[in-house]
Amino acid sequence: MILKIAFRNIFRQKRRTILTALAMIVGFTLSSLFIGWSDGIYSDIISTFTRNRIGHIQVHSEDYRDRPSIYKTIRDYEPIGETIQDISGVEAWTPRIYAAGLGSVGEKSTAVQVVGVDVVRENIATQFDQKIVKGRLFSDTTLNEAVIGNKLAKILKAEEGSDFVIFSQAADGSLANDLYKIVGIVESGDDITDRTTCYLNLAAAQELFVLNGRIHEIVVIVSNINHVGRITDKIKENLNDSALEVAPWQEVAKSFYTAMKTDQQGDAIGRFVILFIVAMGVLNTVLMSVLERTREYGLLKAVGTTPVQIFYLVFCEVAIIALASIVVGAIFGTFFNYLLSVYGVTLSEEMTYGGMKFGTMHAEVNMRSLIIPTLTVFCSAMLVSLYPAIKAARILPAKAMRTH
């Protein structure tokens, strides 16, 4: 019967109910949009960052990540790669060679990062071929071809067909230098990479640095980024080689990950402000409702309703409005997040984050954008209704029934 009274009170005070519900619906929708939008942006950033640069999981020789060196290599990488590929959830893997050197075109020289890639595997793993903005990828006929970042091309005033000389140190201690023809220019969307990196065919890089079939890194791409932890553990277990280090992207790019997490915590302040406004709105309307119905609560107590039942009555009214508002808010939130995930918002100026440029931002439809607002809107509504509910439960019947 208390529940029945609560239901009927909700419909009896339509204007107040609508006001309370509106505060919750708007709060839920804004909060959901806030999370969906923020998660969408971070997903874009993570996806670009991992797909373009570091992959989802990396395998190195022991200690390579802490102190990278041309000498810390992985031998017989093919069987290792095959073992990784067999793990469920792994989409692709690709070997890489890294070395620092000096790159020159004509009289222009600059420090470059030389990356040796297996073009076929790299195309599958990171869609390397789609980053070519000018020219082409390496041919099968010669090893003396290079592809460089578009910003590096600008620095070196290089273009397709330019001669490109690399000076570096080989793994046998000798001087590594060779002449390459620039056959393509790439744009990865990662500013730092595009400014510093030149790519060689894996075999060409092995020859230049005298690596004899060895590599420095295996990059692993997984089909669902949320399963990175599990897959990392599985790779470690299956490889079972203490000479190899397996690390997820969060460890590989720790400072990037930490900066992003800090950014996300900043978003929580925004969500808190929204919910605080919602909570104040709910407190105001519920408190007004309780004050308006003081006489009724007095009557209910007079005829034998216990203080706990009165408390429950107020609580139920708020809970019913909150649940209904959450359903409506979830529909709105999901709808707007979906629209933003499909169409996105094109920025008037490109935004740079972690060296990567973003022109269009997309929201994301995910469970977080529903669960967090559901919990926070419901809990904050229930929390602020405590005071009016206690106030109603403690009403003195004789005094309450004197009010009009």
Added chain:
Amino acid sequence: MENTQQSDVIVSEDVTKVYDPDGIPVNALNGINLTIQSGEFTAIVGPSGSGKTTFLNIISGLDTPTEGKVWLAGKVLSEMSGKELSDFRRDNIGFIFQAYNLIPVLTVRENVEYIMLLASVPKTERHERVSAMLTSVGLEGVEDRLPTQLSGGQQQRVAIARAVVSEPAIILADEPTANLDSKTGADLLEMMRELNTETGMTFIFSTHDPMVMESARRLITLRDGKIDSDETK
């Protein structure tokens, strides 16, 4: 109080109530000593501000005395917790108010049923008793209406039905006929007399209505918070 009798339903001992709303103490009741026995049909009368309603509120546990004690059905009200008082009122007291005070969102049937629901009376018994009660107070056909869809007389009938349906020992009626025309008031008063005679429930009225005073078998007059006279007819 050691010497309360089995038949003493209400005993008030030196009950005093002081209101202090604006820092100026006002004595609403000044040491009321009174015993009301089971089955009485008693009217408490007196001019406005004499303390009638305050006394009814205190003997029902709706308000607390500043000093003194009240025994109701053998229990000291001031020693009970909020929940105990609620349960006690539910089981022992029926209220009839001047302004009817029905629960506005509940239908006639639900208003009458409400107290029995609180007392966990089984559904079948509840429905039977409500139907019988509504018939006896002449409310057949309006069971599913809301209080706002009823006349004043009908609302007071609902209030009477709600007060007596759970067969409490005491019915407290605060100016029950004040908002009714004389014919309706007379009808309802007659109904309450019949209930008093048939069931032995104790009826205590606070009233200005000469008709109620005439019907009452005991007339207690309050003046300035004190008992001015106490006559049994």
